[in-house]
Amino acid sequence: MHNKSVAELSRALEQGTVSSVELTRQFLDRIRNEDGKYNSFITVTEDQALADARTADEQRAAGNATPWTGVPFAHKDIFCTNGVRTTCGSKMLANFVPPYDATVTANFRKAGAVCLGKTNMDEFAMGSSNESSHFGPVTNPWGEKRVPGGSSGGSAAAVAARLVPAATATDTGGSIRQPAALCGITGLKPTYGRVSRYGMIAFASSLDQGGTMARTAEDNAMMLNVMAGFDPKDSTSVDREVPDYTATLNEPLKGLKIGLPREYLSDQLSPAMEQQVRDAVKEYEKLGATVKEVSLPHAKLAIAAYYVIAPAEASANLSRFDGVRYGYRCDDPKDLMDLYTRTRAEGFGNEVKRRILVGTYALSAGYFDAYYLKAQKVRRLIQQDFVNAFQEVDVLMSPTSPSPAFIQGEKNTDPVTMYLEDVFTIAINLAGVPAMSVPAGFIDGLPVGLQIIGDYFSEARLLNAAHQFQQVTDWHQREPN
Amino acid sequence: MQWDIVIGLEIHVQLATRTKIFSGSSTAYGAEPNTQANAVDLAMPGTLPVPNEQAFRYAVMFGLAVNAEIERRSVFERKNYFYPDLPKGYQTTQLARPIVGPGYVDIELGNGESKRVRIHHAHLEEDAGKSLHEAIHDSMGHGMTGVDLNRAGTPLIEVVTEPDMNNAEEAVAFAKKLHGIVTSLGICDGDMSQGSMRFDVNISLKPRGSDTLGTRTETKNLNSFRFMEQAIAHEVERQMDILEDGGTITQETRLYNGDRDESRSMRTKEEANDYRYFPCPDLLPVVLDDAFIEEARNSLPELPDTRKARFMDQYGLNDYDAGLLAGDSKLAALFEETVLHGKDAKLSANWILGEFSARLNADEKSVAQAPVDGKQLGNLVARIADNTISSAGAKKVFEALWAGDNGDVDAIIDAKGLKQVSDTGELEKMVDEVLSGMPDQVAQYQNEEDPKKRKKMLGGFMGPLMKASKGQGNPKLFNEILARKLDG
Amino acid sequence: MTISRKDIEKVAVLARIQVDDEQVSALEKDLGNILDLVDQLSAADTESVEPLAHPLDAVQRLRPDEVTETDQRAAFQAIAPATENGLYLAPRVIE
Structure with a gap:
């Protein structure tokens, strides 16, 4: 059963060929037996999961089932779960048990899904390799010592290793798409505001967006059906109708206009990666799509703008971790300053501290205009690039990451080298548009992802394009051994 | 040397909303510590702010009442600093686009003249919690601060004036006028003992007639008119002493202790925080349309200036009495209730401004806390006017009413045998x-x-x-x- | 763009993060590299470009002034590092 998709498991539950308790046991066994190799989970909630599975079976028997009732999955450990430890990959929250649910968590509860636990991640979602987690690095199921990408590396590895059929994730600069690509699965970052951020621990508020990870586009659609929607508790959530994302998966792609951003397929891209993208685009042409080159002239400035805006927002968002009301507190503080500075020095890891300091610097007196304001202006230019592009084409396609999964320790000596990992994903967050990563081939036995970018609120169109691709390819079905 | 005193005020006005500015927690005063601090107020991870419409309505009403421009598109910023009573590590406030733009208030001075004090702007922001420094110790015996976050997130408007006042009298007159405006609007309960209005005073001196402003100090958190007057006198004297000795004033924030009439430096400009303001990414621009503003305009109650004119016209009060009674909405309401039952307006005014106010002061009570209401006062006034009792007898009745022994004026007169013979x-x-x-x-x-x-x-x-x-x-x-x- | 040790120490105080000399040296290099990356921004022509704070051009929704929260002090203080009589405890603040 562990190779089945969410859609298949949902049908099996509906037909009664398997119970939720049986499924839950199977997946919990797999986690217990296999996750030692990957470290993809921080917390496994066995008892709670089995209790929820029993409830789900009762609900099914009573005829109160949703497509998700009894289906196992996992949450990235950034979503607050009432009564279940929520760490955000940090020592700061290593023992934090929130007495409240994130809206996303509550939505899955309401749908009857069975959460098996909380997945590993880069600390406070800051990283592209899952090496900054307080709970240790995650290993990519496709290669020993290979990173799974980040920050949602635990969710990606768990789905790739068939420990869960689906997992929630978040994406601030590529944290869904890049690990999805590196682990050979399908991931979707929705339009900013499509999924509530309430109870999702903030990294950079104007960029963060919750999203989906599973092996198939169809499963991503099923997840988004649960996650998307207006939330009165999130001022930046959008009050806009949520379609049934599974309803349009089978629309034909004839006439789909694909744009290839010149700047993303430059001569700096490795020939092997370029080939994978071009091959994927050929499949789309076979499906009736047309292709043209487009330009995102300011895309090259995206990383620079991002590394002002995201750290600036983070520097304030993470000020609440002060050792006073919850979370880590240093031993025997001798005065208030000591409480603050040692709690935060001991509770945060190096990458988090670096970003807080960069953000603090960028906002400090004398630098605000040159950094923060400038970055916001460049952000508008980048957004305008996308607006312009979507007047010409329906979707944009590019590689998701510049290379497949790299070796642990290879890129974390210099932060900037690591930051360049997000060169193709980061502009999307600045613009706020939705994008997916879809498995599109292999280089040296390691999966690569095709990034499909859409206009605002075009998730249904993206899922449709990904699903159709997955009807004619089987990259997403490949299993790591 | 002769000096000119230059004073500007910053006034924090707690808005009388039912809930906090960014959460649905109650703002009621006096609850057990931290029982009105929910996940948002405590800055629990992942929680987000959603602004309270009423706070905007109140801010707009204030703006209209002080003849100010209303900002149709206002923005919230984060002001970053660490303090135990500031849960998020930043205060959500307004800097670049405050909701209330420039306006003014006219104040009346003792010499009968009036003066215009310009308002620079007023912005919406959240209050911090309270730090309690009583004897709390940890297991190691270290002194600890106790933090109560019930107040955290209470909506405030901070009103910032231009440096248009030149002595304590003007500053206090302005403060009282503002108190009258916000209480008349019903947007603030005006209870200064509970911190509903708090004043920061910026003071500088310059040689008489000079165009150049001197270095200013800011004296923070004065919570009564009396302390404000004292603090200004104290600070003016302190600065004058320094300047006359050839010294220079340090730009700093000072704390004034009203009980001891002392002040001391809290922090100098050099030590001042770098607050790193930037737009709050959890909130969007607040856009107010004409309908919202017109609705607020139509809901404006009578303001002190209009009321004063009406009191003079309708009740024949003199300028001074009318000003005092009209300036405070609760006092004004009491007066009108008294007249309703007592008929004689002049006598009603005398009693309220005389005996009644004296007792309030002596007992340190607000009008709302007074044990005597307008109906009782009115009945008393009626019995004086119709010669049933003498003014000496009336004082005895008033004392009995205040003591709360018996609420009925006629019953007290009978019981105490105060009825005068008029046959x-x-x-x-x-x-x-x-x-x-x-x-x-x-x-x-x-x-x-x-x-x-x-x-x-x-x-x-x-x-x-x-x-x-x-x-x-x-x-x-x-x-x-x-x-x-x-x-x- | 270089960042000096003094800048780093100042920023670390603002951010309330203790750093030792060795960390300052490492940060000098890392933050210097990050700021070099960020300095690409200065090349962009942003004349007459409005800053963009939010990806969606939306306006703020306002909430009715109704109490929706109940007392949950016990649950919140169960996860607090130090409380007494319902108060959160922090080292004494001297003003």
Whole structure:
């Protein structure tokens, strides 16, 4: 059963060929037996999961089932779960048990899904390799010592290793798409505001967006059906109708206009990666799509703008971790300053501290205009690039990451080298548009992802394009051994 | 050297909303610590702010009342600093686009002149919690601060004036005027003892007539008009001493201790925080349309200036009394209730500004806390006006009302036997008896030419008369009868 | 763009993060590299470009002034590092 998709498991539950308790046991066994190799989970909630599975079976028997009732999955450990430890990959929250649910968590509860636990991640979602987690690095199921990408590396590895059929994730600069690509699965970052951020621990508020990870586009659609929607508790959530994302998966792609951003397929891209993208685009042409080159002239400035805006927002968002009301507190503080500075020095890891300091610097007196304001202006230019592009084409396609999964320790000596990992994903967050990563081939036995970018609120169109691709390819079905 | 004093004020006004500015927690005063601090107020991870519409309505009403421009598209910023009573590590406030733009308030001065004080702007922000420094110790015996976050997130408007005031009298007059405006609007309960209004005073001195402003200091968190007056006097003197000794003023924030009349430096400009303001990414721009603003305009109640004019016109009060009564909405309401029952407006005003206010001050009570209401005061005034009781008797009734023994004016008058005798026949009999027993004094009086002395001598008969009437004779009628009989 | 040790120490105080000399040296290099990356921004022509704070051009929704929260002090203080009589405890603040 562990190779089945969410859609298949949902049908099996509906037909009664398997119970939720049986499924839950199977997946919990797999986690217990296999996750030692990957470290993809921080917390496994066995008892709670089995209790929820029993409830789900009762609900099914009573005829109160949703497509998700009894289906196992996992949450990235950034979503607050009432009564279940929520760490955000940090020592700061290593023992934090929130007495409240994130809206996303509550939505899955309401749908009857069975959460098996909380997945590993880069600390406070800051990283592209899952090496900054307080709970240790995650290993990519496709290669020993290979990173799974980040920050949602635990969710990606768990789905790739068939420990869960689906997992929630978040994406601030590529944290869904890049690990999805590196682990050979399908991931979707929705339009900013499509999924509530309430109870999702903030990294950079104007960029963060919750999203989906599973092996198939169809499963991503099923997840988004649960996650998307207006939330009165999130001022930046959008009050806009949520379609049934599974309803349009089978629309034909004839006439789909694909744009290839010149700047993303430059001569700096490795020939092997370029080939994978071009091959994927050929499949789309076979499906009736047309292709043209487009330009995102300011895309090259995206990383620079991002590394002002995201750290600036983070520097304030993470000020609440002060050792006073919850979370880590240093031993025997001798005065208030000591409480603050040692709690935060001991509770945060190096990458988090670096970003807080960069953000603090960028906002400090004398630098605000040159950094923060400038970055916001460049952000508008980048957004305008996308607006312009979507007047010409329906979707944009590019590689998701510049290379497949790299070796642990290879890129974390210099932060900037690591930051360049997000060169193709980061502009999307600045613009706020939705994008997916879809498995599109292999280089040296390691999966690569095709990034499909859409206009605002075009998730249904993206899922449709990904699903159709997955009807004619089987990259997403490949299993790591 | 002669100095000009330059004063500007920053006033924090707590808005009387039911809930906090960014969460649905109650703002009621006096709850057990941290029972009104929910996940958002505590800055729990992942929680987000959602602004309260009423706070915007109140801010707009304030803006309209001080003749200000309303910012149609206002933005919230984060002001970053660490303090235990600031849960998020930043205060959500407005810097670049505050909701209320430039406006003004006219104040009346003791010499009868009025002066315009310009308002630079007023912005919406959240209050911090409270740090309690009582004797709390950890297991190691270290002194600890206790933090109560019930107040955290209470909506405030911070009103910032131009440096248009030149002495303590003007500053206090402005503060009182502002108090009258916000309480009349009903957007603030005005209870300064509970911190509902708090004043920061910016003071600088410059040589008389100079165009250049001196270095200023800011004295923070003054929570009564009296402390404000004292603090200004104290700070002016302190700066003057320094300047006259050839020293220079340090730009700094100071704390004033009203009980000891002392102040000390809290932090200098060099130590000042770098607050790193930037737009709050959890909130979007607030756009107010014409309908919202017009609705607020239509809901504006009568403001002190209009009310004062009406009091003079409708009740025939003098400028001074009308100003005092109209300036405070609760006092104004009490006055009108008193007049409704007591009819005599002038007498009502005298009682409220006299006996009633004196008792409030003595007991340190607000109008709302007073044990005597307008109906009772009105009934009292009516009994004075219709000669049922003398003013001396009325004071006894008032004391009884204040003590709360019995709420009914007539019952008190009966129980205490304060009803005065106003039957002229009976009084005339008493006068005849008393005068017949005092022939010498009568003769002396009648031989006196000087009317002033005669009038004084008339008082000499009152004592025996009051005695004869057991204190219940109507003194006014006694006077009339005496004068008629003796002058006859 | 270089960042000095003094800048780093100042920023670390603002951010309330203790750093030792060795960390300052590492940060000098890392933050210097990050700021070099960020300095690409200065090349962009942003004349007459409005800053963009939010990806969606939306306006703020306002909430009715109704109490929706109940007392949950016990649950919140169960996860607090130090409380007494319902108060959160922090080292004494001297003003």
